[in-house]
Every structure is written in structure tokens, then in C-alpha cells.
Amino acid sequence: MRKLVLLSLIVASPLAVAGPQCTTAERSQWQDQKAFQEQLKSQGYEISKFKVTDGNCYEIYGFDKDKRKVEIYHDPVSGKAVKTEIKG
Template sequence: MRKILLLSLIVASPLALAGPQCTTEQRAQWQDPQAFQDQLKAQGYEISKFKITDGNCYEIYGFDKDKRKVEIYHDPVSGKAVKTEIKG
């Protein structure tokens, strides 16, 4: 029984860490990554890390305008936040 539980946890682990699916639009429809980051910076965000996820999101790590540490997934077409995690 323990082996089955352990195996199911190992198999499910990557799924638990997966981020959201943000869009199925072609990349030609996406906002320019640098222009998108510049817009966020103009709103007071400090971006420490920016990446494009497997779920077709723009993901940022950094600080919001209130200096709270955040991880935010954005739809790269609309720019809207799909998932926000405030870390502190």
C-alpha cells in the first residue's frame, strides 16, 4: 500500500507545481514581452525575474507597488493577471 501511495505522489508532484494555462492564442497575438514589462514597471512593479511558462503565461517574480513580494501569472494577450501569489 505504501508503494502505491508513494508512486502516486511522485507521479502527481509535477502536476501540483504546474501553473495556470493563460492562453491558446498564437504568439503573434501576444503583447511584446519588453513592452509588457515596461508597463508593469510604470505601474510601480519591480521585476526580478520574467519568464514565459509552459501554460503560455507571462510570469513575473518581484515586488508590487506596495513593496510586497509577488509571483504573478499574466495572460500575454490581454495582460490581465490570471493568478497572483503574494509572498510577504
């Protein structure tokens, strides 16, 4: 029984840290990645890392206009921030 509980915790643990699901839209409807990043930079963001997540989000790591460290998940169709974490 303990092995079963331990195994279920190990299997479920990656799901606990997974990011949000941002869209189910076809990629042809998504904003261009480079143009999207340029738009954020023009708003004062500094992007250290940019990636597309398994949840179909544009995820950025970097700094906002106030120089706070941030991790933000964006809907790649609308550009809207779906989840924002201010790290400091």
C-alpha cells in the same frame, strides 16, 4: 500495491505545483515581452525575474507598488493577471 501508490504520487506531484494555463492563443497574438514589462514597471512594479511558463503565461517575480513581494501570472494576450500571490 504500495509501490504503485508511491509511483503515482511521484508522477502526480509536479502537477500539483504547476501554474495556471493562461492562453491557447498563437504566440503571434501575444504582447511583446519587453513592452509588457515596461508597462508593468510604469505601474510601479519592480521585476526581479520574468519568464514564460509551460501554461503560456508571462510570470513575474518581484515587488508591487507597495513594495510587497509578488509572483504574478499574466495572460500574455490581454495582460490580465490570472493568478497573484503576495509573498509578504
